[in-house]
Amino acid sequence: MGIKFGANTEICGEGEPREYVYQVVKGTVRTQKVLHDGRRKIEGFHFPGDIFGLFPGDIFGLEEADVHSLSAEAVVPSTVRATKRRTLIWLASNDRKLAEELLTLALREAARAHRQALMLIMTAQERVGSFLLEMGERIGIGDLVMLPMSRHDIADHLGVTTETVSRTFTILESASAIGLPNAPNGRAVVLQDRSALK
Amino acid sequence: MGIKFGANTEICGEGEPREYVYQVVKGTVRTQKVLHDGRRKIEGFHFPGDIFGLFPGDIFGLEEADVHSLSAEAVVPSTVRATKRRTLIWLASNDRKLAEELLTLALREAARAHRQALMLIMTAQERVGSFLLEMGERIGIGDLVMLPMSRHDIADHLGVTTETVSRTFTILESASAIGLPNAPNGRAVVLQDRSALK
DNA sequence: CGACGCCTTGATAAATGTCAAACGTCGTGG
């Protein structure tokens, strides 16, 4: 079960905002906002097991005037499960356990977003370092991380340019903080010195 | 009822994290993190009626290695009400209505944090502009905003330096986007051209 | 083989940080 989406296709966007809540079954999904002037902010990347769509940016009157679109897209071919938002809320109102899980989920998302904000006040090197460490925790196999997303995606997540991300990878490699095996593009990363990445 | 705190005094910090949830009765409170190297990030400002302390950054295993301390402090003389966190959670498990409000609060906080993150990828002028518009919504009287916090506080909230905040205020004034009456310091701001502040 | 997408690298420009000093306000103590 689950719905399949090709790489770089839209899972939900303009049309059906906040009608469904999703869970990634396979692949990688990015949730993003794009501003009227074309700038893009990737709020987060979601891997198998992760929930997304519970937290639209414009919920409860906190709408953002500059946001042109709010969407979720598959980074690589992915499959997701969808549940009607209303159904979930309704179930939770009768199920104490589920209600508590929902609250936990929301609190965790808030903590995640605050962490992101904390990252965004740091230098480019620190942002990239934090990002790699996080990816290591979430999808690393030992010290190896196979990044599913492009440099451009990383850049739009960290609030810097593609070039800066690329340069920073090079610098970190020179400093022996990471290793860059010759995978297709620079998608494979070995975390060699975690403490240096802070 | 409520507990009083003087300006720049700590409401909760190292000692008693996440034991209580607070509501501002009077004054202004800032929640902040300070990193081991001294940099400070103000997560948000809280005004009468606002809840804080529900969302500690290190909840549920999402702890941040670099954070040296996590605290809430009064910006100006303030009074707050405190409720035991456990009590609140317990009440919510028996009260469907309260549980829903708690979820709403958490979702709103997540949206707020995402909004902050979006702001942090923009230029200094856009950050200051957004900040002033937000303050206008929250504590403005017509077009007048009496800022309770220092330039330094604003800087640490927006991820720039005090000097940059000050210069940006000057630039916005020159552009007639804001007015700066001769209040004690530069604490009074008149929003003259809201569209220019975006 | 050739075109395209993604990544890297270089040169330069723009934004912001850093260091330093001057100004005004306010509270304190002579």
Place this chain on the structure above:
DNA sequence: CCACGACGTTTGACATTTATCAAGGCGTCG
């Protein structure tokens, strides 16, 4: 009452970081 010092703000000169613009390399796929 006035002088002084502490504090927050503003402004200036300069250094550093990052963005922008441009070009070239490398692999993939038609």
